[in-house]
Amino acid sequence: MSQLGVQLSGNALPLVLPNVAGEDARWYAVYTNSRHEKCVAKHFDQRHIESFLPLYQKLHHWTKHNNVRLDLPLFPNYVFVHIAPPQRTSVLAVQGVLGMVGRGHIASALPDAEIESLRTGLQLRKFEPHPYLVAGERVRIKAGAMEGMEGILLRKKNGLRVVLTLDLIERSVAVEVDAQNVEPVSRRRV
Numbered sequence: 001m002s003q004l005g006v007q008l009s010g011n012a013l014p015l016v017l018p019n020v021a022g023e024d025a026r027w028y029a030v031y032t033n034s035r036h037e038k039c040v041a042k043h044f045d046q047r048h049i050e051s052f053l054p055l056y057q058k059l060h061h062w063t064k065h066n067n068v069r070l071d072l073p074l075f076p077n078y079v080f081v082h083i084a085p086p087q088r089t090s091v092l093a094v095q096g097v098l099g100m101v102g103r104g105h106i107a108s109a110l111p112d113a114e115i116e117s118l119r120t121g122l123q124l125r126k127f128e129p130h131p132y133l134v135a136g137e138r139v140r141i142k143a144g145a146m147e148g149m150e151g152i153l154l155r156k157k158n159g160l161r162v163v164l165t166l167d168l169i170e171r172s173v174a175v176e177v178d179a180q181n182v183e184p185v186s187r188r189r190v
Helices: 037-046 084-093 114-124
Strands: 004-006 011-016 026-032 051-052 055-061 066-075 080-084 099-100 139-140 152-155 159-166 169-179 181-184
Touching: 026 037, 026 084, 026 114, 037 051, 037 080, 051 114, 051 139, 084 099
Parallel strands: none
Antiparallel strands: 004 011, 026 080, 026 099, 051 080, 055 066, 139 152, 139 181, 152 159, 159 169
């Protein structure tokens, strides 16, 4: 890959040319400064680095103001880039980029099918962020008749179940719940 320096007021701004050897390009997750995802994606676009920043819309109401529809990152602090390994240094040079997700100093590529499915799905369905939940994790039900109850998360086929235990009588029950009604206990806001 070639880089050219453009002289602007004494500062050299690297201009990255698009990757012509696209067959070895892979998708990588780039970790950004908090609330800098859109700015980083804009810098990637200016440098001709293919990127993907999935956004969702949220209606927000500030006091004494009207409701405002915001475009927010679906994965806060992350932007995805489609690059060949030699372009890694160009990505890391972008202001607001903290690093690339991987092991040590080696970036880990994401499956192309996952990113393409996400890109396609965003056009067809409504997405919104959700806390990362792992089967076996202690969770709290945050809405409905059982709000506030805690249990262990199980997955059953395409649904979620929470096992609620009544320690006093040493009995447990499993209840099916919607994913949006469950939160990890360790992430509780006080």
